[in-house]
Amino acid sequence: MTWLYGLTGLLVFQLLGEMAVRLLHLPVPGPVVGMLLLLGWLFWRGDTPPALDQAAKGLLNHLSLLFVPAGVGAMIYLDALMANVWAVVLSLTLGTVLTLMVTAWVSQKTQRRSTMRQPERSDG
Template sequence: MIKSLLIIFTFLTLGDLVSFLLKIPIPGNVIGMMLLTTALSRGWVRLEDVKPAADVLVQNMAFLFVPPGVGLMLYFDLIAKEWIPIVCAYFLSTVAVLVVVGWVTQKMERS
């Protein structure tokens, strides 16, 4: 378990470092998980090495959403004033993601 947590947190730290050094607007945790996914798919890291910690994190994922949910309560007044743009952005971004994923999937199936 310690080894798997160490691997996951190492990739998280690497992602934060890459984001900071390259000054790119992508969060370090996203870059770290992309690096971890690449390492897993290339065989540089074995799935068995990260599975124990990953299983625990996935099983307790609901608890990890509590702090952002509580933090969101601080902005209820702003959300109440700006709910129309928020809802529009939500639906437009959802449609955009569906269209792009569908287009990429079709391109990949034809290749």
């Protein structure tokens, strides 16, 4: 029963994100804003409630089911995708390269920061 409370919490944050997008006319999907709100709340709280943890693990166990609608949609619009195959390939390639570059940059920054925080050892 606790997973139901966690799932309700996830849906509440999605609803808050949808409301924020509609009220503030943001060009971002509501669930993305809801996830950012959830992330902020979890940072503020300092830990993950057990109900939310249980609901998230349950959803992650069945994550592959969420790709079925996207695959079906790709098959339905296969003609449109094939008509724009170069634009799709270019978008995927640039998106992947940009993601790798940003990930490397963030990793480098966090590694430098963690290196600066480590106290020096004195062998003596």
